[in-house]
Amino acid sequence: MPQIKKVEARGKTRYQFVVDIGVDPVTKKRRQLTVTKDTATEAKTELSRIQYQRATGTFVAPSKMTVEQLVDIWLAMVTPDVEVKTARSYVDAMAYVKVRHGQKPVQQLTEEDVSEMVTWMLTEARRIGGTPGTGLGVRTVDLTLGRLRAVLELGMRRNILSRNVARYVTVPKAYRKADRARKRAKKPWDENEVRAFLTAIRGVREYGGWMLTFIAERPAEVCGARWEEDIDLERGVTTVGNTRTLGYDPEQPLGERSVVVEKDTKSEAGERALPLPLPTWIGLKEFRKTQVAERLAAGEAYECTGYVMVDALGRPWKTDKLRREAYKLMDMAGVRRVTVYMARHAVLSWMANNGVPDVVVSAWAGHADLSFTKRIYVHPDPQSLRAGSEKLNELLG
16 A cells, blocks of 8 residues: 655645556556655555556656657557558558657547648648649548547557547538539549540550449559459459559669559459440450550560450559550540549440439449448439420429
């Protein structure tokens, strides 16, 4: 039982006790806490509080652990169990926390600190992927906030923190409203733009491969498609079961950290067999013939990788090349630049707005959640809304 003792300091009598407070989470050594109070009553009250909280597991000992140290403990716990790309997103998200508050003792982090970080991210935190010094997107800020909450929850579980100061911090409504307005401005192609693009690229070498994008395959699915395993030209069916995307491996040397990650589809629903529309089927057959001729012409220099999207020497495309080549073709066709992913939105919207049952659209997209497909991917356009106007003529005329 700790004893409260009188101590003399600068001619003043005070009351002090020393209590064991367990193992330091960083050094793994046992620690003792020295508490000094002005009166015996205050010392007794504080000792009773500490003993009660120690007994109930709610005591939080003073700690010099920084925000960065707790973040690193959390990252070491969670990143081994997720994919490389997901792990990298966690590291990137927490980099903003480290830059802004990494050296601050985590017990001194306040709700105001987190709110200030959110404002900084929304207004001036960008360093890459746009104009340096400008604001980041709401999605990036949300991701960082979500991961920070998880970090601070870990601190609470380990009795380093008494509360999660990020729990109720959110992105201000004004920024969310502006973000929704920007997203609405990024409309997928309408029917006329899709037709204009496909007409313009009909003579392009990879036309058949590009047609996979226009049956609503994801960019990683297009790059991962293989002739033998996934494309059945006899039956006119493509099986979506392999993806090929880019990840980031910080363990690799500088300049070699961008790595190809090949894996199954995002979910069980993503594994699907799609009957090829006639133009896609014809385009793929022609592309296959082109590649056979290229292989014969190149001889031993040809790499028989088996992928659909390859260059003239058989080397497979990566998603960043798919994106760059798509923008070149859009410029050539004279259509609006949209992301390759937005072509998927355009196709699914067209299907939904032209009588294809919702459940079929969702299955075609590779989604298990029908409401998700309708909420995220289906965009009513003026052409489809015109049908509603014509139908209302029957009521209003």
